Amino acid sequence: MTNLTLALDAMGGDHGPHVTVPASMQALSLYPSLNFILVGDESLISPLIANYPADLLSRIEIIHTTEVVSMSDRPVHALRSRKQSSMRIVLELVRDGKADACVSAGNTGALMTMAKVLLKTLPGVDRPALVSALPAMNDKPVYLLDLGANVSCDSETLFQFAVMGSVLCEVVTKQTSPKVALLNVGVEEIKGNDQVQQAAQYLLDTPQLNYTGYIEGDEIYNGDVDVIVCDGFVGNITLKTSEGIARLLISQIQHSLTQGFFVRLMAKLIAPRIKAGLNQMNPDHYNGASLIGLRGIVVKSHGNADQTAYLQAISLAITEAQRRLPEMIKDRLESILLDINN
Amino acid sequence: MTNLTLALDAMGGDHGPHVTVPASMQALSLYPSLNFILVGDESLISPLIANYPADLLSRIEIIHTTEVVSMSDRPVHALRSRKQSSMRIVLELVRDGKADACVSAGNTGALMTMAKVLLKTLPGVDRPALVSALPAMNDKPVYLLDLGANVSCDSETLFQFAVMGSVLCEVVTKQTSPKVALLNVGVEEIKGNDQVQQAAQYLLDTPQLNYTGYIEGDEIYNGDVDVIVCDGFVGNITLKTSEGIARLLISQIQHSLTQGFFVRLMAKLIAPRIKAGLNQMNPDHYNGASLIGLRGIVVKSHGNADQTAYLQAISLAITEAQRRLPEMIKDRLESILLDINN
The missing domain is CATH 3.40.718.10 (Isopropylmalate Dehydrogenase)
Incomplete structure (x- = not known):
C-alpha cells in the first residue's frame, strides 16, 4: 500500500490510550506503510509505547494535548469550547491534509457535529x-x-x-x-x-x-x-x-x-x-462506523472497544483511505445527480 | 372463571382450521367455562372436530361462511367487500355482545381497519x-x-x-x-x-x-x-x-x-x-398481539402460529376478557384525562 497517515484520538473511548495505543502499535506491525499521529496526553501515551522497537516508533508522531471531549459534552458545547481537544485536533489534521483519515472512540454526537463543521459535506450532500x-x-x-x-x-x-x-x-x-x-x-x-x-x-x-x-x-x-x-x-x-x-x-x-x-x-x-x-x-466482535458524505474520512469506534475491536476500526479507516472513499462518493453522486437533472 | 365465549376466525393464518380448530378444542378442555363460536367453512371444520367428546362439542357453535380475507387484500378493500368474511363476522360478534373477545391469525392491516370501524375506539383514544x-x-x-x-x-x-x-x-x-x-x-x-x-x-x-x-x-x-x-x-x-x-x-x-x-x-x-x-x-414460542383502545377485545395471532402458539393467543384473549380490559382502559384513561384537564 502507499504511505498512509492516520490521526488517532488517543484519548477517546472508555479505555483511552490503554486500548488506542496498543492497537495502533499492532496496526503498525501489520501495515508497513502506515504512520500514526497520536493525539492526546503525552504523559499517558509515552509510557505505553516505550518498549516497542524503534522502527515502529519512527512511524509515530505524538501531538500533545490534555483537553478531551467528555461523553456528557453536548455537541454544540464541544464544538465551541473544546478547541484543543484530541477529537478536534484529529479532525483538523484530516481537514488540513496532514492525515488521510481519523479514528475516534469518543462522544458520537460531538464527533459528528465537529466533523460536519470542520470537514464540510460533499457537494450534493x-x-x-x-x-x-x-x-x-x-x-x-x-x-x-x-x-x-x-x-x-x-x-x-x-x-x-x-x-x-x-x-x-x-x-x-x-x-x-x-x-x-x-x-x-x-x-x-x-x-x-x-x-x-x-x-x-x-x-x-x-x-x-x-x-x-x-x-x-x-x-x-x-x-x-x-x-x-x-x-x-x-x-x-x-x-x-x-x-x-x-x-x-x-x-x-x-x-x-x-x-x-x-x-x-x-x-x-x-x-x-x-x-x-x-x-x-x-x-x-465487530467494530467501526463511518461518517460518510464528508470531505474527509472519519471512523467512529465503539466506546467500549477492546484492542482487537479498535484495530478493526483502524483497518476500516485504512481501507477507506486507500480507496479514496470521499472522492468516490463525490464522483458517483455527481454523475447520478447530473443524470437525474438531464 | 365465569362463562366466556370467544369468536374465532377459524380460516385465518397460514394453516387455517388445521391449527385453529385443534387449538380451540385444547382450550375447551383446559377451560371448563369456555365456549367458542368458530367462524369459517363448515365443510372444513366439521371433519376436524368429529372425534372429540360430546361435552366439548356442546360448547362449540359453528357459523358457516366461505368468504375469507386474503393476505393480499388491501385493508379498505377488505372493509368494503369482505362483508361475509370470517374475520368480519368475528368482529361483529364482539360488537353485538355475542362474544366476549375474538381471535384472528389473518391479514393484520385488514383486521385493524375492520376492528376500528366495527368496534370503534374508546372515548379519548x-x-x-x-x-x-x-x-x-x-x-x-x-x-x-x-x-x-x-x-x-x-x-x-x-x-x-x-x-x-x-x-x-x-x-x-x-x-x-x-x-x-x-x-x-x-x-x-x-x-x-x-x-x-x-x-x-x-x-x-x-x-x-x-x-x-x-x-x-x-x-x-x-x-x-x-x-x-x-x-x-x-x-x-x-x-x-x-x-x-x-x-x-x-x-x-x-x-x-x-x-x-x-x-x-x-x-x-x-x-x-x-x-x-x-x-x-x-x-x-410466544404469540398473541392485542389491538387495544377499542370497545372490544381483538387478539391477533401470528399467521404462521402452530397449535401451541395459537393456544397462547386464545389464552391471552381469555385473560383480557376475564379482566374486562376495554372497560379498565376506558376508566383509567378517563380518570387520567380528567385529572389533566382540571
Missing part, C-alpha cells in the same frame, strides 16, 4: 450519515445507514444515503452494483410513511442504483441485500435492538449450559464450537 | 394500538407498542399509547404501577425527535403513570421497564429485527453444533439444555 457493516448470513456484511446522525430525514436525504451507502459498499467490498433496500414496515408499495414512499420513487427513477425495494426488520440479516437505508431514529434503534437481543440470547444460552455437572462438562468439551456460533453475531 | 408482550430477562414480559397499527404518531397519540400500555400491563400481569418508558436514540433529555420529546413532557406531567424516561434499543430486553412506547414504524421494525436476529443466531448455533462427529454427539447429550436456552428468546 445535505447531511453526513453514520453507517456500519453488520454481520449477516454467510459472513456477508450488510451496510445499515443512518445509525443516528440524523433523527429525522426527508425523502431526499434518504435518497442521498442510498447513493452514499451503495458507493461505500462497492468501494469496501469491491462488489459491483450492490443491492440497496429501504427499511419499511412491509414490502407492499402502500406500506410506510411519506418519506419512505417518496424515497422509493426517487430510487425507482435511478437506474444507476440497484434498488430492490422495501425490506422488513426480520430480513436485515438474511444476506439478501447489501445496503439498507432508513432514518437515524429507526437505524439507531434497529442497531441497538440487535445488539441487545444478541447479548441477551448469548447470556441465556451460556447460563443454560452452566446448570448441572453433566451439562457443564459436555458444554466445556464443545465450548469452542458454541463460542464460534455465538461470536459470529456478537456485537462486541 | 384517537387510534387503536397493536401491542405484544415480549420475553425479557428473568422471564419478565415487556409490553411494546405500537407494533405497526400506526406508522406515524404525534406526541398525543404516543401519550395515549403509554396510558393504554400501562393499564394493559397492570391488568394482565397484576403488577401495580408498571414502569413506562419511551423508546429513543439516547437517554439524555435532548435526544430524539419532536414527537418523542413532547410525549416525554406529557408523561412527566402525569403522576398517575410510572414514567421512567427514555430507553434505548439495547435495553428493551433488560427487564428494567414493563411498557415501552414508540410509533408503529419503529415498533414494527424493532419487533421484526428482534425476531430476525434471534432466528439467525439460533440457526448459527445449531449449525455450529452439527459440525464434526464428536461435537454432534456432545451437543445431542445436552440438547434439551441448549434448546431451553434458545427457545426462551425464540419468536416462534
